[in-house]
Structure formats: C-alpha cells, structure tokens
Amino acid sequence: MQLDDLTISRRNLLQGAAASGVLLAFHMPVRAATGPFAPNAFIRIAADNTTTLVMPQVEMGQGTYTSISMILAEELDADFAKVALEHAPPDDKLYANPPFGLQATGNSNSIRAFWTPLRTAGAAARAMLLQAAASQWKVDPATCSAANSMVTHAASGRTIAFGALINDAARLTPPEKPALKDPKNFTLIGKPLKRLDTPEKTNGKAVYGIDVLLPGMKFAAVAQCPVFGGKVAKVDDTATKKIAGVYKIVQLDDAVAVVADTTWTAKKGLAALDITWNEGANAKISSAEIWADLRAASQKDGLVAKHEGDAAKALAQGERIEAAYELPFLAHAPMEPLNCVLQLTKDKCEIWIGTQVMTRVQGTVAQLLNFPLDKVVVHNHLLGGGFGRRLEPDMALLSVRIAQKLDGELEGSPLKVIWSREEDIQHDVYRPVYRDTIAATLRDGKIDAWNYRVTGSSVLARWLPPVFEALKGVDFDAVDSAADMPYDIPNKHVEFTRAEPPAVPTGFWRGVGPNNNVFATECFIDELAKKAGKDPVAFRVSMLDKEPRLKAAVQMAAEKSGWGQALPARVGRGICAQVSFASFIATVVEAEVDEHGEVRLRRITSAVDTGIAVNPDTVIAQLQGGLIFGLTAALWGEITIERGRVQQSNFHDYRMLRIDEVPRIDVHVIKSGEAPGGIGETGANAGPPALRNAIYAATGVALRRLPIDRAALAGKRSA
C-alpha cells in the first residue's frame, strides 16, 4: 500500500471536484452544522458565499442529488453553479423519509416525500437572508429580491452576497410557513439541468463504498453456506495457510472469511479452503416445491384490500374469464457487488458504506455490538446501484462479525469486505415469487367484474413490521397498483394472500409491489380486449374516463409509437398502462419473435405524466433505465433453487441485456403542474407487460409466466 499516493489522489479529488463547481464531501465526518449559517438540516451558507446542501436521500444513479439540490436552490435562490453537496449523516430525527419514519431511500418517493419539506427549507432560509439584508439597508424586505446567492434592492440598486449576511441571518428565527414560489416563477425546477454527480463519474474520481481506502487496511473475501440457513461444519485451511499474504481465516457459524493483504490474496485463500457445510433442513428445498406451495396457497382466501360494488354477484352473472400469472424470484445484481469497509475497536465502530438505509445500518450494528448508537459512525457513499438490495444492512452485519474475530496485531485494523459476484447473487434477498389470479366478466365490451388475488411474500412484514401491523396485514406494497388499479370497473374485489417461501429471504426489488400487479393486470386486460374483440388501446381508453392523466398518456404513447400501423409477420406491439408511484405512464414495446422463440426488441415508446418533472432529463433517463431493468428480467430473469441453494451465480448464468439487444427508447414527458410523482421504479413495471403483450400480438401466445418461455413461443410447449 502506498499511502502517499493515496493522500495525493484524495487531495486531487477535492481540487478536481472544486474546479468543476461541485464538491461531494465524501470523507469528512459531518457535524450538524459546520457553517455559520445553518437555518435547517439541509442548508449551510459560508462567508465565502458557497452554499452546501446536505442530501437526506442517497444517490444510486436515480439523480436524486441533483433534483434535491434543484428544489433547495430554487426556493433559496442560490447560485446553482456553486452549490456543494454533502451526504447526510445517519440521523432519523433530521433526515427521516417522512412516510417510512426512517432515513431510507426507496419506493421512488425521494421527490414526493421531500418536495414540500425541501421547498420550505429553501424558502425559509431565503426569507431570513432577505430579512437580514432589509434590516441592514433599513428597507421593507418585500422590496428586496434574491437570485444567484445575492440579495438585491432594486429601488436603490444595492446588492449583497448571501455570504455577507450569514451572521445577521443566523440571529433570526426561521419562519414556520415561509411563502413558497409560484411554480410559474421557477428558474431551476423543470429544466433539464446537468447532474451534479456525473463529472467525477467520468474520470474515476467518484468514490463508492467499495473504493474507500484507509491506512493499514486489510481485505477480506467471504463464503456463506450455499444452502440458506446452513452452518459451517468443518474447515480444512491447510492449503490456505501456505499462501503468502493470508493473515487470518475467520470461521463464523454460517460463513468463512479469509483476511489478507489484497482482495486477490483473500479470494485465493478462500478458494483454497476445504469447507464442509452442515446444510441443515433447507437442503431439500427446490423451486418445484416452492411453486407447488405457492399454487396451493393461491387457492386460499386473502385479506381484502379493495371492495367496490359486488364482484362475486357480477361474476356469477356473466361468462367468467380467468387467468393466473406467475413471477419468479429475482436477484438485484447491482454492478457494485456488496461490500463494507469498517474499523472496529474496543469501543467504537466506524463504517464506510453505500447504503439505502443509513440509520438501519447504524442501529443494527450498534445492537450487534451492544454499543451505544453514537459509537457507531456511518459514512455514506455513492451507491453503484441499489435497486432495493441496499435497503438491507446484512453486508454490514456480516462484515462486523468478521471484524470481531480480528485479534492480535490485526485487532482494530481497517477492513474491506467484498462479496464476490457469486456471493452477491447467491445470498441476495430476492424479489419474491408471486402468483396473481384474476377472474373477470365483460359486459357491453367493458369489464363488469374484477376479482383479483395477489399471493406471495410480504416484504413489508419483515422490513417495516409496525406499518405491516398497523395495516393489519394488508401489505400496501403487495397490492400496490392492484387495489388502486386505474380502470373504471363497477365491481371490484382485491385480496392479498400472504405466502412466505421456505428458506428463501425476500426483499424489495426495483419496481416493488406494482411489478407483479401491473404485469398481471395489464396482461389480463389484453386477453380481455381480445375476448371483447377490441383493440388493446381502444379497450383501455374506453375505461379511463375517470383517469384523464393516464388516458392522455395512453393516447400519446399510441400516437408516438405508430400504434395501428402495419407490421411484418411475427412482429407485434404491446401496451402497458399504469398508475404507480403517483405517475401516469403508458408504454408501447414493439418486438419480434423468431421461429426458435427468441425475442428481439425493436422499439420502445413511453409517455409519462409525473406531475412537475423536477429534472425532465432525469425522468427520461430513469424510464429508459427502468424499462431495460424490467425487460432484462422479463426476457431472462429467474433465480431457481435446487437442494436449498441458488443455482445462478454470475452474469454467465444470470443474463443481462447488452447494448446490442436494446433498441431505440423514446420517452415523452407530458407537461403538468401537479405535484411530482415517483419515477425510478416505474420503468421496471412497464417493460414486462408491454413486452408480453407485444409477443401476444405477434404470436397469439398468451404467456402467463416470466421469464418468457421460448419453447412455448417456438410452438414446442403450450404457454
């Protein structure tokens, strides 16, 4: 390790970042207020007129650092070119995500949840600065205005920088209800501004959790029992001990780690171990058994999430049309494999990590170590993808358990633990398997009755038990976009039947609850349209009079995608309409199916009304990316279990869309003055049903399971 180089490169990092106008203060321990003027938890203005914005939500590619900064700077009237950003420290009191009550980034709600709090924070600070200037000039604050971090008194032509006002402003009491800007006066919000986090991501200077280097650092590689819940029986480390650079072999009850001078030595040492596992009772579990259980569970009544009209009666009166849709386990596979850097001493644990749940990492580690909360210091970093995987603290807990075993000279050493890609995929918290059963009747070419049952895991029950209990088990996530499905149907009944798969841990996966519900609903709508003899777009539009924003999106997507225009043989267009995360989105996928059942994407068009698009370019990017994320899963994604273990391990058997398989994706953002909706998850919802419906149109085969079954499309197996 060459520490001098490291120091220099870190200094360069700061200089380089400062020169580009943005400072991401990754490494500095953050205190509540380092600047003289800190009117609230989000804003600090220094005497040199720089504004530092503290990010309550984490940046994992979704552009939230830029959007949050835009909202704050908009109401503050700060010079956006000169803002600096800082990751928030863990603090639920200051930075909790309001609906969760904890500092978590997920569910596409960063902008929705913080829209008003951030605007208020910016406006309050601005009001104080205006007041300070007005007092200095002895004029009415109403005659002063702010722009680009300066206050101006137009009548006298006087101006003063925010930085010169900080001492006076700091003495004022922040107004509780400052006046917010009229959206028509927004100068930042609504503009496709350049992202603040991207310059450093083009030159290798951005620091993700996995990049943190500390003096004297050791590196660990880890192997967990391949069977869920299995334990270590015996470790023969004879060969590993002979490898130069291996410092220690750590045996935990369910995992083995090798600590070494580099990650490579640690990996080599791990590979040289002969580990015998006590696989335990789960070693008999297989996907076949899990599916059989889920299908049986889906016959049981569930908890009612929605009841309108009388679906049972209406179903009894018409021709009952039924279908069941099944979705597989999925891994997250963010490009940055799971990792954690930490330094554990007798009375303090310091952690460097990219996580979606800062305070949960802090809290669970403190609990594990039996430390007071303030003895666990967590530094957040950029995330190399989250997708829900980093809503879990498990990588930190395992790393702490490894660090606890460091003794002698190693005790207290900084340690970097990196999971191999294989560990990352085989020890995920998986998107649950779902089975959604629907029964419906048609009347006058429209849907008259709709009986919908979601059967699957409740991630919420494990992840946020108080909310699950408050909902009395009706997991809002599991029925999201089902209980509130957009079509105007007089008789609706929606249920949730909780069925937890044995052994396999389940978690949130980009798109969350709406993934299965938008899929099942939109697939079935296409089947009903066919039954009704209607065009899928016209059929949807006919039932969307009460959802004008979605109706407009459907019509725009149809128009922009060339819906209705002739296509070659075995090519089809499919549509998906959704209201999820308070966004109204319609997506058309055009795809081709060859004689072997291989599917090729040809074109994708989305129209989105997400209310005020804080940064419309980010909205477009998130939909493009979300669509690819969802389509990857629809085409190939499935985690299968055999003998209690995950069969997939890396990108050679857990397949990803590549650039040459991705077509043109056009996203049309509909102008709107409504409050902003969520966007990060939505593309993942939209892709699979739109693709499936395109295949339905191209081949007539009604697939009801993901991933796409090529044998069924090649005519070798019934769908």
Place this chain on the structure above:
Amino acid sequence: MRRTLLTIVAILVVIAGAVALWFLSAPGPLSFAGGNKVALASYKDGKPTGVPAELQQASIEKRGEYLAQAADCMVCHTAPGGKEYTGGFAFKLPFGTLYSTNITPDKETGIGNYSDAEFLAAMHRGVRRDGARLYPAMPYNSYTYVTDEDALAIKAYLFSLPPVKAPARTNTLAFPFNQRWGMAFWSAFFNEDVRFQPVADKSADWNRGAYLAEALAHCGDCHTPRNLAFALDNRKKFAGTVSAGWYAYNITTDKGAGIGAWTDEALLSYLSTGHAPGHGTASGPMGEAVDHSFSKLAASDVRALVAYLRSVPAKPSSDLPSTLAGVAATSHRQGPDNGRGKQIFAGACASCHDWSGVSAITPTATLTGARAVNDPGGTNVVQVILTGMQRPNGLVSMPSFGSIYSDADVAALANYVTARFGSKGSTLTAKDVAKLRQQTAQ
C-alpha cells in the same frame, strides 16, 4: 411377444457372428508395434511398470496413489460436486445411463470387503465381488495389462482413503443391455486378460510409455473408434472418435489431422499443463485427464508417453481439415457474419477471446490453432460453450453458458466461432446442439 423375442435372438445371433468374425482378425492395442514381446522379467532395459525412480522407495499407498492418478480412477468415480471416489458419475450411452460406483473402502457401499484376488478380478477381468460382470465403461480391457503389483498398490491407496457411505445409483439401461451376464461374452471376445509384456527391441522410454498409455491412462478408450460391439477398433488406433458427446481427436502421427506436426515441447506442455502455445487448451474429458492425471505424472513419464505416441501409425481423419486456420482479423468487420452467432460472440466471448482469436488476457484462452475450432463438426466448441472450462489452482476458467443460451443460439455461436477461427465453419442446427447437450448432462 414371440416376435420380439425372435427379433432379439436374431439380432444377437447376427451380432455374435459379426463380432466373432471381427474378433478373429482384430488387432490388440500394441499389435501395431510388432516386435518381440517378452516377459517383464526378461526385458533388459529396466522396468517399464511400477512407479518412476523418485517414488521407488515410497510406501505402497504413495505408489498406489501415483498409479491411481496415472489410471485416472478418480474422474470417473466421482460425480460432479460429489466426494472423490464415491461414484455416481453418469455415462450417457445410446441405450441408457450407467453410473460409476463408490470405490472408497466403505464395507457396505464401497469396496471395503474386496480381497486382493477380488480386486484383481475386477481390474483384470471385469468381475465384481459378487461375481456379476462389470460393463466396459470400467476399462478393464486396458487395466488388464496392469501388473498385479501395481493393481494391488492402487488397492492399498484406495483402502487408505476414508470410507464414505454412498450407495450406487441405479443404472437405466434398456434390455438387453441391462443383462450383465452378456458381458461375459463381451469379455471373452474383447478382453485379452493378459498382463503387460514389453517389446524387447523397443527402448525403455517406449515401453514405459506403452504401459502408461495402454494399461493405465487407457487413451484408446476415448481416442480409438469402437466397432459395432462397442469394442476398440485398433485398426484405427487413436484415429479419433466422438464419445460421450465430446470428440476425442486423432492423436496418431498423422501430420494433418493428428499430432504428427506437434513438437515434443508442445506435446509435453499439453499433457502436463493442458495447454500448448498455438494448439489451444484441453477441455472436457481431456481437460480432466490433464488436471487429475497427466499433470501429476513425473516428467520422465510424460516424456515416455510422448515417445510412445510418436510411434503410433498415422491415420487420416477425413472429417478434419489438414491445415489449421491462422490468426483471424482484429476487426469484427472482416470475417463471417451470421447475425446471432456474431452478436453472442461480441457480448459474451470477445472480451476474453478477442476478435482475432488471440486472447489479450491469457494464452489458454487463445482459440487460434486449437483443433476444436478447426473441426467443421463443431462438437467440442458446442460442449465448451455449454459446460465451460473449469481449471484448478486459480487458473483462468471459462464459465458455462449452457443455461442462458438456447440450442439455436449455441448452434449459431459455434458456427460463427468455427467459421471465424477455424478453417471451415460448422453447420450445426438447434437439434444437433440438443443432442450434444443431452449427452453431457449429468
């Protein structure tokens, strides 16, 4: 029913007749060498059997371990992911699946109760302890040449292993192949049941190589084509054949199809490391043979093997081109383009193998010059795509792509790879790949 019986009887009579005729004139594995065979004791130039000089003083278990490695017992007697020597490896035959058995010294499920004589009967004559006949998937027609001393050393080694309880898996052979007694006739025809006899006028190296290749390593079991009765056809000794879904290539001295044009250094390197510059990397069963057997042999023994291989008469292979393709173009634009195959290559393969076929990462990933890509049948290219190539000791491995690509995709990829890096492209279909996939599924 009667008709079926008659048909079977008729078939058996015909087979028996043909086989008898064939047998009367069939050469043995060493017939090509001619010369004067003598008893071991009479051979003047040292002892071709046993272990190399450096192990002469070792314990019987150590000597047995070396010989067991030379005989490559472990690979066939271990299921993928299973414990060594506990059996369960599947042999996919046209008439069903046969599973290897547990040869750890477990008394109940292994060979713990075998006496020396019983062990020798199995090794030399294919007779199980209970008197039942073994199928020739167990190469006793080769092991029959192993001396008693060496066979008992192997036994001592196996008996030094920890006993593991692992019951045999049930074979799924169809009638009449599930009738073990039939193997008695097979043995009578095709198993000489004699121990190795050196050729007096050949060198010590040659005789040692012959013993290693014919008695222990049983090269012919994969590399020599079989006749109708599934016995080795030594008229085409080492001329190459497809078995168990892999093409064991021509290893005669033919300069085009065989190894006649290889240098000694290349052969030594290939056998002891699994790779020789310009000749590709051993994969599949040969990769396993290198990893578990040849790479563990003494240098003197590998040299002896090479000396022996050099003496095997050249036989052409009409299905293999005699000239190998050179380095492919560095740009994707030059060379073939079959759409799907090229697309998969770009995404999953080019990062390691390069568009030129010369890997920028490791010579073992270089495709240029490898026989597999210069085989217009494409058999081994398909198998490597499906199953990958796992190398021990942290060497660069290739992942298996069998689960994410369809048969049609694999066919397209193999056709592209053989066309781009070989002298003649394959024309495989999805059906061909499905068959190959079935043959190597465990």
Place this chain on the structure above:
Amino acid sequence: MATLKINGETKNFEATPDTPLLWVLRDVIGMTGTKFGCGIAQCGACTVHVDGKPVRSCLLPVSAVGDRSVTTIEGIGATPAGAAVQKAWLELEVIQCGYCQSGQIMSAAALLATTPNPDDSDINAAMAGNICRCGTYVRIRDAIKRAAGNAA
C-alpha cells in the same frame, strides 16, 4: 518490487505475479477508478487499456503486462479519444449510478481511437461486453456518435 507504467507514470508495487492487474491497481497502488464487477470478464467494469487495447483487468495477471503501458480511467482524459468520450458522456448525461461507466468509457475510447466514425455495428462489437444495470445503453450509443463528431 515490480513496476508498471500507468498513465505515463512508473509505479512501483509489490504483489504476487498471478495477481490480476485490477487488484494491483485498486488494492496495492490505490487507484480505484477501475471497478470490480464480476471477476469473469463478463461485465467489462474493469476495462483498462494495455498499449491502447481494451483489456479486462480482472483476469489479466499483472505479470503478463510487462513493460507495456497501462491506461486507466484516471488517465484516459489525456488522450484525444478519451477526452472526447468524457465530454460527450456529460453532454448527453449518460451516467446514472456510474459504477460501470469507467469500463464503458474505456471501451468507447478504445473504439474511437481505432474507428473514428463508428457505425452501429462497430458500437455493438466494441460495447456489447460492457454491462450496465442502470440501462444507460441508449445514451451510450448516442454519446459515442456525439464523441465521434466532437473529435472530428
């Protein structure tokens, strides 16, 4: 003590010869711009240039580099193609989480250095080995074309 020529500078380091270049860069020399993604050359996150050619550093033993010059994401901006790619990446706002982008930029820069005006087939051939989980592919394609225009 061995040496590597990285971004025009000579770096001394100590590591076993079989250590992949990736881990020498990241863990020994402390240059963390080059990323670990899969370890089996399937994702491209670890791409560096060795004598101008894109190579997956996660599998390349450091001893195989010899005295050839290594260029990493930290130094690619000093090449005309690299600078053009970085600029186009920002102009079109390609990046999301950014973790794969070091590799994407290295692959794109290598493409432009040999093929100044790539068409879609050239982009596919050069970029299909780089996986992006955020799904920035549409913009990567556009940005490569923009960079070709910028450089011209």
